[in-house]
Amino acid sequence: AGNRTFTMIKPDAVAAGNTGAITKLIEEAGFRIVAMKKTQLTKERAGQFYAVHKERGFYGELCAYMSSGSIVPMILEKDNAVEDFRKLIGATDPTKAAPGTIRNLFAKSIEANAIHGSDSDENAAIEGSFFFAGTEQF
Ligand code: CMP
Numbered sequence: 348a349g350n351r352t353f354t355m356i357k358p359d360a361v362a363a364g365n366t367g368a369i370t371k372l373i374e375e376a377g378f379r380i381v382a383m384k385k386t387q388l389t390k391e392r393a394g395q396f397y398a399v400h401k402e403r404g405f406y407g408e409l410c411a412y413m414s415s416g417s418i419v420p421m422i423l424e425k426d427n428a429v430e431d432f433r434k435l436i437g438a439t440d441p442t443k444a445a446p447g448t449i450r451n452l453f454a455k456s457i458e459a460n461a462i463h464g465s466d467s468d469e470n471a472a473i474e475g476s477f478f479f480a481g482t483e484q485f
Contacts, residue, residue, distance in 0.1 A: 350427070353472075385418070432464045437451050
């Protein structure tokens with residue numbers, strides 16, 4: 348039981364062969380994998396996913412990067428999932444991510460930062476449904 352968050356392992360981490368190591372850390376931290384797959388975004392779909400960042404200077408680059416290779420989206424479940432998962436991944440900027448966090452261990456830059464984590468329960472539900480049908484979420 349518990350509540351849910353959404354994550355995706357980003358193209359830099361998938362290409363580097365870190366999907367298994369990252370997934371292991373997620374499970375060891377007590378998260379249950381509700382849904383998971385390997386897929387690739389088009390630039391257009393990356394733009395839809397990150398629409399809240401449309402006005403930011405890095406938006407175009409972000410959409411190009413996020414569609415540059417395979418990603419591994421997942422829905423995860425745990426008590427206090429959103430907050431605990433953001434602690435597990437660490438700060439957006441890997442130079443500021445605490446030791447032992449997933450971004451500290453695997454991120455290459457502020458953009459190619461290995462992994463995404465939803466920032467609220469509401470966004471977790473929206474983002475999870477962007478990748479998974481209701482019949483895939485159990
Ligand atoms: P994420 O938390 O998944 O959501 C927004 C993403 O934009 C973020 O991870 C980074 O991949 C990227 N991002 C955030 N800030 C910057 C920045 N200053 N320059 C480039 N990319 C950024």
